[in-house]
Amino acid sequence: SQQGEEDPQALSIQEGENATMNCSYKTSINNLQWYRQNSGRGLVHLILIRSNEREKHSGRLRVTLDTSKKSSSLLITASRAADTASYFCATGRSGGSYIPTFGRGTSLIVHP
């Protein structure tokens, strides 16, 4: 079973708009990561947020984490056509080795 699940499955927006995607998970986590995958490529790490953090920024990316709701959101501001990709969250359970579990991803299309 997959720990993290992204929502929505697909998102289509215009260039310049903001894109928000969510991740829900089931068990306690040490931290949560977001990755991007361009078509036909491997995943690229975007940002990590620890379980004791509520918000984190990296350039045009803003990630929030609500451990009480077991959910996270990724906001991409002022989106560009180059942001077109699939976005995945990865979670690892608290305790022991962190072996991340990925969700099915959100497919984002940004129209120029």
Added chain:
Amino acid sequence: NAGVTQTPKFRVLKTGQSMTLLCAQDMNHEYMYWYRQDPGMGLRLIHYSVGEGTTAKGEVPDGYNVSRLKKQNFLLGLESAAPSQTSVYFCASSYTGQGLAQYFGPGTRLTVL
């Protein structure tokens, strides 16, 4: 640095054939992983390794074997390929398992006829 490389990039097999996928990393990472990615299923962990000489099963290990004889290499074997193993296979590595970023290879697209 080359990062994480995978060999081959593409392969077509007939049912029952065997093959080995090679993953190599030059970042001195302890942890290495093999995933498969199928449409609508996201990434599913096949096997992983927490260090040289160690391997462990992931979510979908059946039909696959792995070996980590050298720290920089992680091999994924299919002993008797089945059409259900048609997928894109990704290798990844990380310094440790403690939530640090994973670095992914470019993937191997495998088709089993």
